[in-house]
Amino acid sequence: MDFSLSEQQQKWYDAAVRFARDELVDAESVAREQRGEFWREGYQRCGRFGILGLPIPSGYGGQGTDIPTAVAAMEGLGYGCPDTGLIFALNASLWTTTMPILTFGTEAQKARYLPRLCDGRSFGAxxxxxxxxxxxxxxxxxxxxxxxxxxxxxxxxxxxxxxxxxxxxxxxxxxxxxxxxxxxxxxxxxxxxxxxxxxxxxxxxxxxxxxxxxxxxxxxxxxxxxxxxxxxRGARIFNAALEWERGAILASVVGTMRRQLDRCIQQARTRKQFGQPIGKFQSVSNRIVDMMTRLETSRWMIQRYAWLKQEGKDATIAASMAKLHVSECFVQNSLDAVRIFGASGYSVEGGLERDVRDSVGGVLFSGTNDIQRNIIAQHLRL
Ligand SMILES: Cc1cc2nc3c(=O)[nH]c(=O)nc-3n(C[C@H](O)[C@H](O)[C@H](O)COP(=O)(O)OP(=O)(O)OC[C@H]3O[C@@H](n4cnc5c(N)ncnc54)[C@H](O)[C@@H]3O)c2cc1C
Missing domain, CATH: 2.40.110.10 (Butyryl-CoA Dehydrogenase, subunit A, domain 2)
Incomplete structure (x- = not known):
């Protein structure tokens, strides 16, 4: 079993991190969040970069990548860009509108909608x-x-x-x-x-x-x-859209969790209390180890879902488990990051409190986590 990213996946991951840092991080980010404003220009930049149509064939304006590459790129985007709302929005458009049109649309519908959804002229809900x-x-x-x-x-x-x-x-x-x-x-x-x-x-x-x-x-x-x-036949389309969403939409928050982890490690090494770095206190280091474990398990669950989809295998339960696990991990890691940073984690200028608020929606959308448990329990014939 090879757990490393392929050359193409790594290329897209690295490119997405660079793109996000260079083009999606600006001085207005905090103000936009406070105003509750969608950043259309940022969305269109994502379109020009190509991430809105990653798994869409080039004939319809996409990049034609495989699904594992698409989720690797989304992870890179989440690592490089702290605007989780923007990234969630573009993922919602991709997985719950663009992909169903690709899968179930007529040629005329695909030709009409997909190129615009891929290059950022249109947003799908x-x-x-x-x-x-x-x-x-x-x-x-x-x-x-x-x-x-x-x-x-x-x-x-x-x-x-x-x-x-x-x-x-x-x-x-x-x-x-x-x-x-x-x-x-x-x-x-x-x-x-x-x-x-x-x-x-x-x-x-x-x-x-x-x-x-x-x-x-x-x-x-x-x-x-x-x-x-x-x-x-709409229920079939709904279920397919929801499966894409459950399996792939949280790929970017794996990147967010990695960014949180990097910051927490740095803080644990440099912040001193009682004459020593706080990372020397086991309550802090244990918390960081748990964050890392949640991050890694989340990553493998999404990659496994992507691999199953790519192989054309049934991914229903993998999608529900990924959604359930990753969303809960994101809430917990976001809270842990705030605890490690203390009051500066709680402050808006610290840039971590936003993750706590951003993380909660994940336990609700695409079917609440209670519903994911029901789906998995049904699969176990419970
Ligand atoms: C950030 C966000 C984005 C969203 N985006 C979209 C979107 O783009 N399009 C869209 O159509 N919807 C969207 N939704 C809505 C989302 O799909 C619903 O919130 C979700 O399906 C739950 O429905 P509800 O909010 O009505 O809660 P309810 O169904 O009323 O549930 C309330 C509580 O009861 C529990 N519950 C209900 N039934 C059961 C059961 N059978 N077993 C165990 N527990 C149960 C739930 O888990 C929950 O805790 C979004 C929601 C959020 C938070």
């Missing part, structure tokens, strides 16, 4: 959650009714990452509530479609640079070619 349908997602009530050769949608979506800024939305509705899961259908919707409204921007605990919104459909008419996949 995925709208499934509703006020009364969260974990129980397939109880959604947004309704799509066929009228001639068009579809008419009515309903509401909430907690949608990128909602306030997205250009294209992959949304789910039921075409026949009596069929339950088999009534769920996926649609691609352009932002400027009449009857489609982004009604609210939702402020939140962390990842404030990844805007979140609420969407409303009011007799929103869509042409037949808006259907993604077939009528009644």
């Amino acid at each position: 995925n709208g499934a959650s509703e006020p009364e349908a969260g974990s129980d997602i397939f109880s959604m009530t947004t309704r799509a009714v066929r009228r001639g050769d068009r579809w008419v949608l009515n309903g509401r979506k909430v907690w949608i990452t990128g909602g306030p800024i997205a250009d294209v939305f992959l949304c789910f509705a039921t075409t026949d509530p009596s069929k339950g899961v088999l009534g769920i259908t996926a649609f691609l919707i352009n932002r400027d479609t009449p009857g489609f409204h982004v009604v609210r921007e939702i402020s939140k605990l962390g990842m404030r640079t990844a805007p979140m919104g609420e969407l409303v459909f009011e007799d929103c008419e869509l042409p037949a070619e808006s259907l993604l996949g077939r009528e009644g």
Whole structure:
């Protein structure tokens, strides 16, 4: 078993670290976070660098890398750039909109949407959650009714990452509530479609640079070619999108955890109390060892998921385990970093408190970690 990165993976990892440090770190970063502002220019720089379309074939404007290379590059991005919100937003667009269009779209849909999503002209959002349908997602009530050769949608979506800024939305509705899961259908919707409204921007605990919104459909008419996949096959598309998200979206926080670890080691060696470096106190060194162990296990879980996908093997459980483990590790490592730095870790200028706030969303999105445990338990026939 070879655990090292291949030449191509290492090349992308190194390039992503350099790019992130040179082009995604600027003096405005803290202010943007405080204002809860999406950095469109930073997103477009990512498009020019090529990271938005890493696993997308070059014929559609992507880089055509394999999945292990894509997650290695995302890890590099997270290591080099402290704006976890921006990186989360671009990953959400990639894994939950771009990849489903690549996998389930017609040639016309791929040609229309993918080049723009890859080069940063468009941002994609995925709208499934509703006020009364969260974990129980397939109880959604947004309704799509066929009228001639068009579809008419009515309903509401909430907690949608990128909602306030997205250009294209992959949304789910039921075409026949009596069929339950088999009534769920996926649609691609352009932002400027009449009857489609982004009604609210939702402020939140962390990842404030990844805007979140609420969407409303009011007799929103869509042409037949808006259907993604077939009528009644939306649950399959939803599950595929969620699997990509669970397995890959946290690759960048592995890079964030490595950045935290580097800083903590440095601090433990240089900060002196009681006449010696704090790293000499076992309570500090043990904490750092635990952080490193969480970082390494997180890394292997995501790489394993990526490898399974690349090999065309079933990765459902690997995705749920990666999501569950990495998100919990990120919360714990972020808290541990603050403890090691003391009050300077708690201060905004220390640059670590933001990670604590940014980490919490991971235990909720893509299905809460309770739901991931349910999926894994079901697999064990429990
Ligand atoms: C940062 C962030 C980004 C998001 N982005 C998007 C997005 O882009 N698109 C989108 O559609 N949605 C998005 N969501 C919504 C997300 O998918 C939901 O928050 C999630 O599915 C949980 O639904 P809920 O919030 O309604 O909680 P609920 O389903 O009401 O759950 C509340 C609590 O009950 C627990 N619970 C519920 N059912 C069970 C069960 N069967 N077993 C055990 N425990 C259970 C949950 O674990 C949780 O602790 C995002 C959420 C966050 C936090």
